[in-house]
Amino acid sequence: MAPLDAPSSGLELLAEETAPVPAFSTGRARRRVRWWRGIVLVLTGAFFLVPIYAGLRFSFQGVDGHYSLSTLKELPKAQGFTAALWLSTKLAIATVVVAVLLMVPTTVYVHLRLPRLRRMMDVITVLPIVIPPIVLIAGVLAVAPLWLKATPYLLSLMYVILAMPFIYRSLDAGLLAIDLKTLSEASRSLGGRWYSTLLRVVLPNIRPALISAAVLTLAMVFGEYTMASLDLWTTVPVWIVQFNGAANGHIQIAAAMAGLVVTWVVLTVIVSLDRSQRRRARG
């Protein structure tokens, strides 16, 4: 490949000749790796991209086969969609409010005063991952009092539980990244009360962690089907399943794709922001 008259290339050739075995084997291994890497990545890429393409194509294609925005325009007018969207929105807001009020003070307090309990927090907040939502909702519907079962906000209360794992992990990582002890001591030595320390010193420092936790929670609530369908509340995912697809199946797919695309875009932005934040903190 390199011109033969160049001295350096001659040296390289010589080096290869003197120690042929390792150089040859690595070279071949690397080439083989690159070759199967291409196949793996193309096949995986196809597996993940073809369904997205198919979903988008159905969303932008009317039942008559022409491409237009008609399906997306019909979506808000579809029977029951706005009611479902409004219910999901209310549940999402309630969930985020309760989750933040519950998790932020607890996590900050444990970091500041009870670091020994971090292990216990880890165990408790992993439980909602271990126990399937279907089992949790079966238990909840068996033991919850009637007045609680009569309100959709029972779902919000349970969504807080489902969100605990990632909210706690996000806040935990955010709090580990800052010097919480020094910050709070500085605030207290300047006469700050605990709540002003929390609101004006700690929270601004963990804002990225808090925002990503809140967005993940919102995305979770807008996509949650198991508990909502069994508690008989028509949130957006329940509406998508119940909608009479025989009339226009494209509407269901358009609604599903709208949900996916919004979630993907928002989460991608959050993940990238999170990464640039971390890089800045490290650098």
Add this chain to the structure above:
Amino acid sequence: METLEATAPTPDAPASGVGAGPGVRRRSWWRRLGPGAAIAPFLLYSALGIGIPTLGVLYYAFRGNNGGWTTENVSAVVHGIYLIGFENSIKLALLTSIIPGILGVFVAYAIHTSRSQWLRRMTATASGVLANFGGVNLTFMFVATLGSTGVLTLWLAAIHINLTSLGFHLYTFSGVAVVYMYFQIPLMVLVITPALVGLRPSWREAAENMGASSWRYWRHVGIPVLMPSVLGGMLLLFGSAFAAYATAQSLTTGIIALSPIQIGNFINGNVFSNYQNIGYAIAFGMLVILAAVMVLYNYVQKRASRWLH
């Protein structure tokens, strides 16, 4: 604890201050309560939201039709259709943890060894996003892809491949398995990437310096070091597939015999059984299996941390 407090010398009550006792005790109680009080709301919430429902499931799993304790529900669950439900769920979970587990390792390795920074960053983001979102939206995306008029179905029909005649049906077991791969592979990529990062290049260089071929490096170093992490990842995938309800339910409209769907049908009242509390017994069975998975997971995690981190 009480004796400790009583004997602790305090300036107010030097020796036998019986009168001062309650005051001292109340203050130290308050001090002991203080830290607890701050996390009490969280503990209470967890107890009400996780503990009580779980205990409720356990309680009703062992209650008979007319009250009283019984093991009839549980023994009914390990027979007939409910046993088939467990078998199908375990089969599905094995299938969608082993195959995506292996594929996930290859994808993660291909990306990890790639020199393209862009590719690595994009896949990390995509895995984080895709791993979290199964459910209804995914179901309908696959209806557009592999349904009877789906895009891929029509493409394949154009080259004379008929998926149905090959035994693939989107709305049955095989379809559920394919759709699960869509969140299981990214999950495996997420879980295994830290282990691949922990695989030190110096190990490979050391092996090569001693004349080991690529195959021998993997056989004696790479695979043994990665194995616990791979198994741990597969156990996580197993748990996630075993517990999943939304995707399978929305895809098959509840006709497939999987344990989570049987619980759902029970809650919806679509079940006629001699045992009123059969659903709780299925839920109890799922908890037992998941507890076993967690025990195994903790074990392989310990093995994994021996070489990595």
